[in-house]
Amino acid sequence: MTFSVGDLFLILPELLVITTACIVLVLDPVLRNSDKDGLVWLSLGTLAVCMGLTASQIGEQTLIFSGLVVIDTYGAFWKLLLYFVTGLTILLSYSYLKEERLYFGEYYGFILLALTGMMVMVSASDLLTIYLGTELMSLSLYTITGLKRAEPRSLEASAKYFVLGAFSSGILLYGISLLYGATGSTRLPQIAVAIAGQGLSEPLLLFATILLAVGFGFKLAVAPFHMWTPDVYQGAPTSVTAFMAVAAKAASFGAFLRVFVEGLGGLKANWSATFLLLCIATLLIGNIVALVQTNVKRMLAYSSIAHAGYALIGVVAAGRIEQSSGIASVLLYLSLYTFMTFGAFAIVAMLRKGGVEGEEIDDFTGLAKRHPMAALLMLIFMVSLAGIPPTAGFVGKLYIFLSAVEAGLTWLAALALIFAAISVYYYLRLVMVMYMREPRDQTDSAPRFVMSPTLSIVLACAVAGVVIFGVYPNPLVSFATQAVSTLK
């Protein structure tokens, strides 16, 4: 194991984030409540610095810590996305926690710790490093899921998330150990070499691949490993839900793609078939079950499951063709998905009904009359989630389906589009209650939308992303293509 001080410089963003996380955790009990806002600005400032550092690493291609970690454009792509989401989460939480009367400085610390885990995941080049990152992310998320201590639903979500998360981590670890047994290494490049050498017939190898697929399946919330998602998304504080639905999913996809493309690329034909099944199941369950939800958070949870299904189409396509356009379409899809999903959760978080969230579909009734701006933004997010042009959601779907057709999976593209047509029903139902029903309750207890300066920054970022990338996705497309080209 060689170690050079120069390597530390390359992981400066990770070091900065984790240091800030520790500072926030330490300062929290010391500071008076009125001074705690400073922790928020400190966290945001760190993210801004990291963004600059990571942006300067684009184009880099270096293995460090004897191949445990790789600094490349692919990792930079995900990291930039994660900083952005984390920044939005912190801004949203700032308003949301005040509304919820939750004063925990640790909250921001845990968000940053989770971010560190995610950053490790997307730039790890070794299965054990990935595992470490996954655990750091998951443990932090379990904690903040149960943040609303007074509310049983939040605690239940936390416990459920923990049990199933630990279970899936176990499976992942088992897969890693079997893979080590089969190939003699946990480093992705070495695994790739070993697989290329011994062919595909090794049953141990296939079993290990399946276990890895299941383990990641839990993290990505694809069917049939999605069971925890609706309960956890519903029970967690909404700012945490938004963070999980977007950042955790993005980081898991980042690690997942690297493992399967870089490490297990030789088994393409095998995993592609597996993911085809998972993909169809996910699309089916996500879209169909979302139809009958009456709670918006649950509906968005199933919608996020369905979107993981669309992203998997790109993965399946990537397994069938040499070109990297399949993987690029996944990167693009997830980054566009970020804007719309985060925006939708932000609206849900700040729709208040007598001290709690107005998260039932009924609570949105007549929102267009009472808060036209919130309704309009929600309309745009819903339209984008449904994949209707000219929004980001359409661009994402276009690329995904294009790679599917390129891989000869025209029927899968057609099937997924039919599911997209079904999904329109539940997205538009929210639009319908907002715009086409009269507000029933005119009293003070009626759900109201709480606008704040930080929230308006969040919403502005989300809607700008949805609209601008819907009309002009070119910069993001080129960045995703460039990022994927570094993936071997």
Add this chain to the structure above:
Amino acid sequence: MSGFPWLTTLIFLPLIGAAIIFAVKDSSVRLVTLGMTLTNFLISLPLWWLFDASSDQMQFVESARWIPALSISYKLGLDGISLPLVIMTTILMPLCVLISWHAIETRVRSFMAMLLIMECAMIGVFSALDFVLFYVFWEAMLIPMYLLIGIWGGPNRLYAAIKFFLYTFAGSVLLLVGILVLYFQGGHTFDVLALSQRTYGLGLQIWLFGSFFVAFAVKIPMFPFHTWLPDAHVEAPTAGSVILASVLLKMGTYGFLRFSLPILPDASRLLTPVMVILSIVAIIYGAYMALAQTDLKKLIAYSSVSHMGFVTLGLFMFNIQGIEGAVMQMVNHGITTGGLFLCVGMIYERTHSRQIADNIGLTKPMPRYATFLVIFALSSLGLPGTNSFVGEFLVLVGTFLWSKIAAALASLGIILAAAYLLWMIQRVAFGVPASHLLPKLRDCSPREMVTLVPLVVLIFWIGLFPNPILSRMHTSVEKVIARVMPASPEETAAHLEGTSDQEAPSPPHFASIPTKERQP
């Protein structure tokens, strides 16, 4: 051609207008919208004269790279087929604003914004020359239309709005798959003109034709896919019905003409019998259903199904009369049916009922209104001297060349149209008023006159002098026909069977048609 970006201006000016009306005072929202739509109309007018009728090329072309990685471009252009449709759209939009002047009292600002966004998308659809760009505009209009029906519609609006949306959206998902398949088969391009110069295998063509067919047939709507139309029409506010009937339905037939025919000529030829049968069923079934309606809007909705049947029939004749008649009929139906819906909207504002039974004998209290209604109805039934006569006559001539039986069956539709429209007029205009309320009805206000007069002028202008429109579309239509019916004689003969001796349409033959109509 001048370098001025005519089409971009036409498309995005309404969008800018939609932003502007959120910045103006409540009292001037309507005026500003009217101003924007009129400006757009005035901008579109010079195109009519700048258009070079002798060229079969796209004109006013604008092209810019949009997403270079996938060679998706922002490419616009007009030919003789899309030019009349674009101008029809810009003419109708100010009228839609005028008719909504007092009819819409709630959330006026959003309503007007929706109209302007619709205008943007509609002009975009007719001028897009890139398949993805077309699809973007094609889908982008669903949301504003959904909101138009769902927010400002009638009592059953929620059902109608979601039905409209799901039908049309589900219809177009396969179109997207078709477009993507075409991208890989057609040399990695979405450029419609490039795609229509390549040849594809027959099997692939049939698949693609099927995927395009569902999208376009739902929009037109053709016979088995028409059930959303009566609901949407009945529940939509008047302006929504006008846009729906006059412009949205044309997108389907325009799609066939712009994409299915030139890109998939072999499949189009092969599937002609299917299309003809569906068209004739639509013509007769629509007319038959219209006979039974007691609601004026439903009656016109079913008459639309019947009239659009003529358009699809004409398109698949692949001769110059058929296709020119079809394009004429697209414009005519937009004008006439638009006028009829405006009339229904006006009477609904007064009596708050669209039932024929509640609106009997309007001639006495509202003579001016009754005159307009009669003119639109006569135009709709194809009276010589009005616009629809030209279109339907050309379509029937074209059909006659292909099959005498089909032509005879299609003419049944005209007879039935005369029946349901005259019967409607007999009751609504000339019946004996049953209700004591009727004498109190106001006649058309000046604003309403201004709304209707332009359409009446167009009805007679096109009816008496169709040549300016026909001459502009002539070369473009010939180009489509040359693509679908290549010169190879045995292919042509095999397709036309017994009528091959009459199939070659000669310009003098065609030129004689308009002159005949001058003396009805």
